[in-house]
Amino acid sequence: MLDDDKDARKSNDKKALRSARWFRKDDLPGFIHRSTLAAAGWSRQDLMERPVVGILNTWSDINPCNMNLRVLAEDVRTGIIEAGGIPFETPLMSLSENIIKPTSFPFRNLLAMEVEECVRAYPFDAVVLLGGCDKTQPALIMGAVSAGVPFIFLASGPATPRSATGGNLANATGVWRMVDKLRAGEFAEGEFADFERNVMGTVGHCAEMGTASSMAVISEALGISLPGSSLVPAVDRRRNQFAREVGRRSVILANAAEAGRTLLDRRAFDNLTGAHSTMRSHCSAPWADRRTRSSTFWRLPGAPVWTSRSNVSMRLAAGCR
Secondary structure, rough: OOOHHHHHHOOOOOOOOOHHHOOOOOHHHHHHHHHHHOOOOOOHHHHHHEEEEEEEOOOOOOOHHHHHHEEEOOOOHHHHHHHOEEEEEEEEEOOEEEEOOOOOHHHHHHHHHHHHHHHOOOOEEEEEEEEEEOOHHHHHHHHHHOOOOEEEEEOEEEEEOEEEEEEEEHHHHHHHHHHHHHHHHOOOHHHHHHHHHOOOOOEEEEOOOOOOHHHHHHHHOOOOOOOOOOOOOOOOOHHHHHHHHHHHHHHHHHHOOOOOHHHOOOOHEEEHHHHHHOOOOOOOOOOOOOOOOOOOOOOOOOOOOOOHHHHHHHHHHOOOO
């Protein structure tokens, strides 16, 4: 249990909220915390009576996979207010798989640490995790689990691919086919440029069953995102509806004051294993990563060994080498 949680329980018998340590004391720190946020429009009564929910957003305009998260964050904010909570949005590092050098992989752990320390440092009773591009999803979840607060995850959703020249679908599967043609010198004049113009048609993460789509489905299988939310397209208004409901659910989680890691029991990982194997999804998910060949960086304190052994079956089922 976090020290913050212990203090919160002592300072308020009615609700065991972490934010009580910041806002529910009539002392100098309480005065400073409340008066500071008066400038943000929140009254003393609000801060002393309502749960606080952090919206951890990896939006960036250099990362089209996450570009719709700015709009979704507003829907999440609306849902939080509707449910009686106080929303505070916090920007985090955004990892663009296609842009960042030398590779996104080491930055995943850096983002996970940023999430954990952000949650620990601020008076969040629960957090909403907004991610999309490959490594942002596992990083957000890893950090939130380590921080030990209630959380719920929402992905940006897959982009909507277009049909390109010759019938190739403008997604990563089509890219590899086009690369083979390029190497073989089989391109007609302008064909490659035409494919390039069409391959990233909308915002949202990659539309094939790569890391981002796999992680979104796995998060749903784990029970840390809303049922049916994982693969709704980024440009589909149903995703905005999910975002609003995520905001409402986050307030329920905040009032329950139950750490998010309690959801990740054996049943959750059984669901994960089944979903991952059935989908034959991408192996770059953190619990079956090709680079590390281990899940030790993900394993929860006291987790049984099966969470590690299951990686072997998942790799075999997904055809990883």
